[in-house]
């Protein structure tokens with residue numbers, strides 16, 4: 569075992585895209601968290617994985633609803649969304665944020681650069697996180713520049 573903060577610092581060198589993972593609460597209201605631990609898994613069937621902290625509020629709602637959407641963020645406004653969805657203040661993270669439902673009913677953010685609408689197919693133990701494998705039922709993109717996360721800070725892709 570290595571020190572968790574050292575692990576976090578080293579993994580911070582793996583530049584990542586930033587997404588908001590959204591889902592539905594038991595009462596049908598939206599829930600979500602900022603997530604960079606998202607990865608493509610399979611083409612046939614179309615599967616992706618997302619690692620969600622067991623201690624997060626969103627975790628039990630993904631478990632409960634069995635659906636989630638991965639909303640890939642754009643630079644600019646996306647950074648504001650990443651900061652808002654990346655902290656648990658108890659306030660409504662969706663206030664003033666436009667969203668709509670696609671195939672599964674999970675909230676898709678209108679501001680997303682790309683989105684993938686998923687139904688949970690499997691959930692695996694991932695230490696203090698759960699690895700949710702989702703079957704992608706719908707997905708779309710638009711033009712824009714992605715938001716990146718690197719060594720604890722936000723940045724943009726420069727080809």
Ligand SMILES: Cc1cc2nc3c(=O)[nH]c(=O)nc-3n(C[C@H](O)[C@H](O)[C@H](O)COP(=O)(O)O)c2cc1C
Nearest residue numbers: 601602603604605619620621624625626654655656
């Ligand atoms: C850039 C960034 C990436 C993050 N990636 C993840 C992630 O992949 N999985 C996760 O569980 N939490 C991740 N987090 C932390 C959650 O967004 C954070 O714990 C959030 O407050 C949980 O919200 P909730 O309790 O309302 O569900 C990330 C935070 C930031 C800022």
